[in-house]
Amino acid sequence: MNATEAKGFNGSERCPRDTRVAQLLFPAAYTAVFFAGILLNTLALWVFVHIPSSSTFIVYLKNMLVADLIMTLTLPLKILSDARLGPWQLRAFVCRYSAVIFYVTMYAGIVLLGLVALDRFLKIVRPFGKFSVQKPAFAKTVSALVWTLLSLVSLPNVVLSDKAATPSSVRKCASLKGPLGLQWHQGVTYMCQVIFWTTLALMLLFYGVIAKKVYDSYRKSKSKDSRGSRKLEGKVFLVVAVFFLCFAPFHFARVPYTHSQTGSTASCRLQNQLFLAKETTLLLATTNICMDPLIYIFLCKKFTRRLLCMRGRKSTAPIQGNFTSQTENITLA
Template sequence: MNPEKLNITNVSTSANCSRDVTVTHIVFPILYSVIFFLGIILNFLSAWIFFKVPSNTVFIVYLKNTVVADILMTLMLPFKILTDSGIGSWRMKVFVCSFSAVIFYETMYINIILLGLIGLDRLLKIVRPFGRNRINSVSQAKRISVAVWVVIFLLSLPNMILTSHKVTAQSVRSCSQLKSPLGIKWHEAVNYICTIIFWFVFISMTLFYTVISKKVYNSYIRSKSKDKASRKKTRFKVFIVVAVFFLCFAPFHFMRLPYTFSQVGIIEDCQLKNRLYVAKETTLWIAATNVLMDPIIYVILCKPFRKLIPGFNSSTNSSLETNI
């Protein structure tokens, strides 16, 4: 076997446990390739459209940051595809472990936080549609967005630099084998921090949309005319945000903690570790589909975005109109 290639049949996870990764090295590269090609088209088109949209609302500020995060995540996929399929060299695997995979996860959590902020903005728009406050100002939204990028980057940076000095084709079979002892501890700590971030946003989104549900339901009950009923019906479209959040990110985080336990030795059963690996890879792919789901949010909820899409006529705009 060429030493520049990775063994895609069995990977040793411990002295007495080997992992059959044939399926994940064949199926998932194909699935990620689909996400990559569609994601490039949808997100660069979204970026081109948003370039023409002024940042005059909190909602648009957060959406523009989401587009940037989605583009970065999409651009990291080819490296994962090449290494997972065994096409890439072991040196590319080093790059993936030290850089592209870190950026992939970094942008994932930026997306999670931004969806939470969008959920908060939707809540404030419905609870206080004409209210003004500091947290719901455009300037504050820009500062919050910058803070999110900086904090997540600073959390991720040690994962890029705390690596082993000796890197060989044998040591690169697992990303954890490339890390220094401090790097392993930091990686474990960041996993827990990111899990806390997800669950904080998860609980917040649940609370936000519980309140939104009550407001929308009460508004629907009070509505008597057909025109009002139609307008109240469009407000249900705000639930696309929470739907994307739960569908894309919840499955992965239900699996991430037990998978982390298997990585750090808390779970030692070989068969269970292999099952957790497959479950993690499956739910990670689901999380990556977020780069395809976010453009749906732009189309359904952002009227200035829709107006710039070629082929969207006025009747379509009217039927989808949502006050942002």
């Protein structure tokens, strides 16, 4: 980038961005994630089309799959743009459109993981009854609301990226936004932080109750199958582990990065460091498209049985005692 002094979008001197790592390492890593994601999620799609949406759990998982597939399909544009393999107009398209779609799908996936946790929690509160929130119709409605609200909140990020794109300005997506666009982007960033940390707190609460139920069921049944108990607890907390490891680092890095882009007087060196931190943690968050299929396999019995059936194998569930069978019916679906 031309290092000559010029006034940037935030009123400070334009900071040349060191793109050597972003142009070489990140596109290679995203390419690997893309191929793994397209393979795993295409397989998951193949399985889910043969499973009816007969429960809230299945509805939420199918919506997660849609989010992952859409996010996966945005990656080639990001790869080409970051690697500078396309025209500068491609970078403008990524900034204005595909990056917005990418983040909509990311936060749709985050909220849906929270809804999966809520669904498992309600399965414990009333395992044999039916609250209205445990009906597939409710799950379809709330999933549609999640998609609609996130899209409406994100739409101004498209509309307000209204500055003329040039080969120089597209190097930083924030340069395409006016003052109102920068303020909206910053506000959306804080809202996304609230969504993530609230969802994480609720997931810890829900799965804490589930873990207690697993432990109490084990004690009451006086089962000697402690290995089965640990196995079920591990499955239960798989969602929390995937959620935290994929998304928490990005949400630690995103706010200071956005603040440096939308109005702070951070030094050029700090801006570059925050950019690399944001891109590294964003890559980690993107790997969630490869992790979600693990949730389908370990927590959704219908998915696993259908997968085995499609491979020409019979699914035979071993009898592991009263504790395992009763608790598994509560924690898994």
